[in-house]
Amino acid sequence: MEYKVEKKESVAYGKEVEILGDTYEDGVPEGEELGRWRQKLGSRADKLKYLETGERYWFSKDWYGSEKRKTPA
Amino acid sequence: MKGEGKMAEAKSKSIDAASIKMIEKAARDGVNTAFDRAETMKPCPIGVVGSCCKHCGMGPCRVPLPKGKEETPEEKLKRRGICGATAETIAARNFIRMVAGGASAHSDHGRGVAELFLAAAKGEASGYEIKDEQKLLQLALDLGVEIGERSNNEIAVDIGEICLAEFGKQAGELLFLRRAPLKRQEVWQREGVAPRGIDREIVEIMHRTHIGVDQDYRSLLRQGVRAAIGDGWGGSMIATELQDILFGTPTPVLGKVNLGVLEKDQVNIIIHGHEPLLSEMIVAAAQEPEMVELAKSKGASGINLSGMCCTANEILMRHGVAIAGNFLQQELAITTGAVEAMVVDIQCIMQSIVTVAECYHTKIITTAPKGRIPGARHIEFDEHNAMASARAIVKTAIDNFPNRGSNIEIPEEQTYQVAGFSHETINYLLGGVYRASYRPLNDNIINGRIRGLAGVVGCNNARVQHNYGHVEMVKELIKNDVVVVTTGCNAIACAMAGLMVPEAAAQYAGEGLASVCEAVGIPPVLHMGSCVDNSRILMAAAAMVKDGGLGDDISDLPVAGAAPEWMSEKAISIGQYFVGSGVFTVFGVNWPTLGSPEVTEFLFKEFENMYGGMWAFEPDPIKGAHMMIEHIDKKRKALGIDKARERVLFDMAMRREL
Numbered sequence: 041m042e043y044k045v046e047k048k049e050s051v052a053y054g055k056e057v058e059i060l061g062d063t064y065e066d067g068v069p070e071g072e073e074l075g076r077w078r079q080k081l082g083s084r085a086d087k088l089k090y091l092e093t094g095e096r097y098w099f100s101k102d103w104y105g106s107e108k109r110k111t112p113a
Numbered sequence: 114m115k116g117e118g119k120m121a122e123a124k125s126k127s128i129d130a131a132s133i134k135m136i137e138k139a140a141r142d143g144v145n146t147a148f149d150r151a152e153t154m155k156p157c158p159i160g161v162v163g164s165c166c167k168h169c170g171m172g173p174c175r176v177p178l179p180k181g182k183e184e185t186p187e188e189k190l191k192r193r194g195i196c197g198a199t200a201e202t203i204a205a206r207n208f209i210r211m212v213a214g215g216a217s218a219h220s221d222h223g224r225g226v227a228e229l230f231l232a233a234a235k236g237e238a239s240g241y242e243i244k245d246e247q248k249l250l251q252l253a254l255d256l257g258v259e260i261g262e263r264s265n266n267e268i269a270v271d272i273g274e275i276c277l278a279e280f281g282k283q284a285g286e287l288l289f290l291r292r293a294p295l296k297r298q299e300v301w302q303r304e305g306v307a308p309r310g311i312d313r314e315i316v317e318i319m320h321r322t323h324i325g326v327d328q329d330y331r332s333l334l335r336q337g338v339r340a341a342i343g344d345g346w347g348g349s350m351i352a353t354e355l356q357d358i359l360f361g362t363p364t365p366v367l368g369k370v371n372l373g374v375l376e377k378d379q380v381n382i383i384i385h386g387h388e389p390l391l392s393e394m395i396v397a398a399a400q401e402p403e404m405v406e407l408a409k410s411k412g413a414s415g416i417n418l419s420g421m422c423c424t425a426n427e428i429l430m431r432h433g434v435a436i437a438g439n440f441l442q443q444e445l446a447i448t449t450g451a452v453e454a455m456v457v458d459i460q461c462i463m464q465s466i467v468t469v470a471e472c473y474h475t476k477i478i479t480t481a482p483k484g485r486i487p488g489a490r491h492i493e494f495d496e497h498n499a500m501a502s503a504r505a506i507v508k509t510a511i512d513n514f515p516n517r518g519s520n521i522e523i524p525e526e527q528t529y530q531v532a533g534f535s536h537e538t539i540n541y542l543l544g545g546v547y548r549a550s551y552r553p554l555n556d557n558i559i560n561g562r563i564r565g566l567a568g569v570v571g572c573n574n575a576r577v578q579h580n581y582g583h584v585e586m587v588k589e590l591i592k593n594d595v596v597v598v599t600t601g602c603n604a605i606a607c608a609m610a611g612l613m614v615p616e617a618a619a620q621y622a623g624e625g626l627a628s629v630c631e632a633v634g635i636p637p638v639l640h641m642g643s644c645v646d647n648s649r650i651l652m653a654a655a656a657m658v659k660d661g662g663l664g665d666d667i668s669d670l671p672v673a674g675a676a677p678e679w680m681s682e683k684a685i686s687i688g689q690y691f692v693g694s695g696v697f698t699v700f701g702v703n704w705p706t707l708g709s710p711e712v713t714e715f716l717f718k719e720f721e722n723m724y725g726g727m728w729a730f731e732p733d734p735i736k737g738a739h740m741m742i743e744h745i746d747k748k749r750k751a752l753g754i755d756k757a758r759e760r761v762l763f764d765m766a767m768r769r770e771l
Contacts, residue, residue: 094549097659
């Protein structure tokens with residue numbers, strides 16, 4: 041996943057800083073692409089990372105849901 | 114069968130205007146349909162309550178309950194088959210044989226998918242490929258298959274072999290059971306119902322229900338749970354997962370539904386049945402320029418593909434192909450006179466479509482070696498050359514276009530729907546790529562905007578008004594802030610009633626549910642796919658538990674299930690694995706163990722102590738919905754989320770107290 045970086049003048053520091061830009065895609069998807077989201081994950085590394093976070097219920101090592109809570113119920 | 118048709122009181126047969134028009138047309142054309150047959154042939158009152166045993170040559174033995182009076186102990190002792198089997202044994206045997214029939218249908222579908230998947234991975238099935246690498250990787254992680262730098266096909270071969278082995282496994286436990294919440298796995302182990310292998314548990318039902326084997330209804334019903342879990346968390350789940358890898362995991366898609374999707378000036382091909390293996394190829398073949406040109410050369414303006422039953426759900430979920438109707442509309446679609454070919458594979462295909470087709474020009478084309486019908490043309494699906502089979506089918510339909518008669522009437526009714534809500538897509542829609550999560554759903558259940566979740570699924574049944582039970586139950590649930598997930602013929606009924614577009618939330622849902630639907634942009638009724646895709650509902654329920662805040666097991670969740678118009682053995686198997694997974698499940702129409710009050714009591718009450726879920730029977734869909742809501746409220750109370758709590762802003766002193 042490539043991130044956009046924008047350069048802006050910092051009000052606090054009075055110097056140019058880099059900030060994270062838009063993480064959404066421009067425009068509105070049309071036709072075949074409408075509603076499809078899985079193609080946003082390009083490389084195999086992206087896909088595995090998504091599984092670890094998005095499907096963390098099964099694949100994350102540091103997730104604290106009902107079964108991995110720090111303090112057992 | 115021309116001339117035998119009878120003008121039925123069409124409006125009492127269906128709530129759908131298009132279906133009513135076609136029932137009337139069938140009567141005018143002298144076509145006999147399931148609606149007519151249901152009227153002239155009443156169900157056997159002994160068989161319908163499970164009190165008839167025909168498992169050996171000494172029978173059939175009928176052991177009905179005495180009518181209109183309480184049974185005395187002496188009468189009960191006499192209520193036995195020739196072999197001595199009691200009414201309890203007979204009812205339980207019949208019930209779990211239905212589970213075996215349903216589980217075998219789903220699981221054999223899963224086996225067929227696994228075989229094709231393996232052939233595709235080995236490069237032996239031209240036209241098929243791995244379309245969803247992410248789902249492939251997901252299964253590799255699930256099944257412990259090495260990923261590394263291996264190619265998708267190398268990983269897929271390992272996955273295919275592991276999945277195929279699940280069917281014939283003799284010991285241990287099915288691998289997908291590990292996806293269930295830990296507490297649920299403990300319940301299955303405690304009760305001895307964790308399936309060893311998919312086929313083994315089905316075979317064991319057939320053995321136990323043979324004359325003179327298992328004659329303890331509790332023991333029989335336990336085996337029924339075991340085989341059903343092998344369906345939901347085994348055969349069906351394998352079918353869903355491998356189909357997703359081969360054809361893509363469903364994502365939101367816009368489609369149309371009802372008989373109005375048929376086109377008067379185009380070659381209409383309806384794909385009917387349950388497997389997407391061949392229909393995926395037919396979708397591709399029908400779009401080929403040579404085929405479109407051929408259709409034009411025959412006087413048509415193009416080729417119009419639509420689906421029927423669960424094949425329809427499969428190709429809708431992945432391609433947005435329109436749905437012509439659900440189970441009870443298969444004969445009615447042919448009655449339009451505008452269908453060039455109805456292509457069928459397996460399950461829920463009425464033999465009578467061949468007879469109805471004789472009254473028009475429609476060609477019925479069977480494609481599965483397991484599902485043949487006398488009088489139909491058979492073009493066998495060859496997985497090694499699937500595109501050739503698909504082209505032959507499409508060409509047969511095109512060639513039939515000039516044979517159309519003048520008696521054509523296509524109802525104008527059709528509605529839009531948004532489908533494609535796989536577990537993965539729900540997770541994504543609720544949180545996005547960076548924070549995919551069930552948390553918003555759980556939070557909104559906890560804060561009371563959403564009361565709970567209901568899985569409403571299942572068939573049509575000609576014994577009750579077509580689609581009435583489905584639509585009324587679902588409307589009542591969403592009105593009471595219960596979000597509904599659906600599959601199969603219920604999904605098609607809901608779509609026809611306009612419940613599957615985001616705008617339906619404002620029109621039909623309670624205030625709380627409508628506000629959540631509006632925020633997320635989803636309908637209040639979510640289409641999760643075909644009947645094997647009920648496994649997606651299991652995954653969604655497991656994710657809700659694992660996300661936290663709603664207990665430690667599926668049986669803790671404020672959820673319920675239903676099949677208001679069930680008719681097939683598959684529905685009984687689905688219901689049994691929902692119950693065995695901890696879900697309260699209500700069936701409509703009739704109940705197949707009413708001939709034994711003990712067996713019914715065991716399924717309806719004692720099951721809750723064992724599995725956390727239990728069955729219920731209620732033919733009135735509104736009352737059924739309220740039974741589900743009552744159960745959801747019971748679970749909310751147990752979780753302590755039944756009352757809104759005062760929100761208190763803690764100051765430092767209060768925090769120190771903590």
